[in-house]
Amino acid sequence: GLFIIATAAASYWLWAGDTHRMMDAMTTILIVACPCALALTAPFTLGNVLRILGNRKLYLKNAIVIEQLAKVDTIVFDKTGTITTNKKTAITYEGEALNEFELRLLKNALRGSNHPLSRRLYDFIPPQEKLEVKHFEEVIGKGVFAELEAGTVKLGSSQFLQHMSENTHKKTKVHVEINGVYKGSYVFNNQYRQGLEQLFEALAKKYQLVVLSGDNDGERRILEKMLPSGTQLVFNQKPEQKLAYIDALQQQGKNVMMIGDGLNDAGALAQSNVGISISENVNVFSPACDGILDASQFHKIAFFLMYSKNAMLTIYMSFGLSLLYNVVGLSYAVTGNLLPIVAAIIMPLSTITIVSFVTVMSNLFATKK
Secondary structure, three states: OHHHHHHHHHHHHHHOOOHHHHHHHHHHHHHHOOOHHHHHHHHHHHHHHHHHHHHOOEEEOOOHHHHHHHHOOEEEEOHHHHHEOOOOOEEEEEEOOOOHHHHHHHHHHHOOOOOHHHHHHHHHOOOOOOOOEEEEEEEOOOEEEEEEOOEEEEEEOHHHHOOOOOOHHHOEEEEEEEOOEEEEEEEEEOOEOOOHHHHHHHHHOOOEEEEEOOOOOOOHHHHHHHOOOOOEEEOOOOHHHHHHHHHHHHHOOOOEEEEEOOOOOHHHHHHOOEEEEEEOOOOOOOOOOOEEEEHHHHHHHHHHHHHHHHHHHHHHHHHHHHHHHHHHHHHHHOOOOOOHHHHHHHHHHHHHHHHHHHHHHHHHHHOOO
């Protein structure tokens, strides 16, 4: 289009017999409509947004994730370790009392697991002497088996240990078996993250919300009271079922963001359009996710989603500004009244203007609540 305009303007002035104006028009058109401003708009905007999000403790894999965040219309939350917090969970033990030796075995077996319940239980058990772990196996969504120099430890769900106890299906439990003998279970009374209700109320206005959990439905009534009425609650989901659930939503044309703990949810996080891993420690992460969110910023998820939309709006606005600049510049250039030297000065000024505009706007949107 640019070359057509330049050729048309040059042909007109050549036909008019003004070769000097013909050269000025053709040259200034090619200079003033330089696409530098358009080419720099997106990289500068998204780069600045990545920096700002990083300062707010949301660490994204790349700039493409920002564009994907802006398209999200469905948000799927895991329960344990995502909408519940690791730091305020009350833990009680039910069963045969564990002696110091058994606690030492259990503590060392837990050391290799990154599952939220394992990390909570590891912190709950008093410090113990370290033992060599000869063999360690973690079955995602089920439990852990560890062979130590002094014995074996198996812990996890009742199905994994093939043990059913009273009310097992109504509580979040980690069952313990040492040297092939069932000992008892640790019961977790979940504490939900601060600001959870307000966050879901804000998100429910614009997004379809789902809580997708591998746990039993013992806390369904609590969640139904806490969360908006339109929130879907799905329990007893194995990792492969979570992945299939996300895929089914996408088959319906949904753009899905999955927020999980990054371990049991690895498949679902990878399948979703955007996968965000919540972490109490950002150094413990899942390579399957598109971003890591520090758990302290959980209540700001609605802000991050709105900010990503505003980032795309900034890019569109800068495209419009650049287009306006080109229209005005070209209207002068085709007349031959714009000197090439003036066009050469205006061109970098336009680039500076666009870069400054996107930087100011992305910083301004970051201040909005």
